Amino acid sequence: MITAAGNVVMNQEYVQPKTTIVLFSGELDKAIAAFIIANGAAAYDHEVTIFFTFWGLNMLRKDELVRTKKGFLEKAFGWMMPRGPQKLALSKMNFAGLGPQMIKHVMKKHNALSLPQLIELAREQGIKLIACTMTMDLLGLQQAELIDGLEYAGVGAYLGEASQGKVNLFI
Template sequence: MIQNVTEHQLAELEATLRQVAGGRAAAKPDHVQELTRRVESLERRLAESPDPNSINLLVFDGSRDKLLAAFVMATGSAACGFRVNMFFTFWATAALRKNGPQFGRKSLVERAFGWMLPRGFAATKLSRMDMCGVGRCLMSREMRKKNVADLNELLSTAAELDVKISVCEMSMQLMGIRREELIDYPELSYCGVASFADLAAKANTTLFI
């Protein structure tokens, strides 16, 4: 609403300036300067205001059900025309790993993280009622019966809809995850908290999952 009002005010001021410039309205020099200043001020406010068509998702939890929720919201929003950015940090970062060997020289702690953390979506657990994998199997069976897309399908859909995925570099360093270990994704990038904070400041909605 604020942005719409600002755009309306800006359009009115620009129309007045065009009339003055075309000689259709009489105005004193100081009045023209004031109008120009107001237009410039409104343009700055409009440029700095949050983008109503942009949504950010900060994905912290690496549980399968919460990852499903994150990707469902991301793909659904992108299908509705929103620009979507997903920022994976801490435990969610491990879900983006390939199911393969660890890369590079690592410390004992880093290798322990690599052994204990899930490798890819298939190794993730439910946040509740996992029951040593029984809950996962039941959930997967119900999803297939009811034609609900799984995480791999949602990831492919996200790529088709130009959903951007960023991975927290600090989390990767902390857990010893190398870039070579992550999935292949067309919009995958690496950034820090400052970059995400900048995206969040420019977006109209930011969700924490």
């Protein structure tokens, strides 16, 4: 048997390789890299899981404000954190928001997919997007504030995926 990635498997059961990514960073360049790797792994027939924790959860936030009941501290976190992939800063050379605009321009000029397009491609390829429930509780994020189509789980679920992973990354 020959897999989609060109792997030849003879006289044994094919075991689909797994790739897992912990996306801790909420910075645009790191998020783009994570999604390029995830989509590439999926294209090579890997089962892929991205586990979003801490600042990485910000790219899963809906662009629009969602009214929810929260305490003062949870509201404060919501005000301070970027809402969605279009609002993320760069890890270096952010230049008060000018850096992300420059990198988006260069990406468009070179016909590279934007972060929202990479997220959509990941969903189309069946990549599991898991939001860390413990971090959601800590930061006061609610499911209604996040994009549709996510799974919600704690670190145990990620560890279960990672224990079978051929590639495990922390970004």
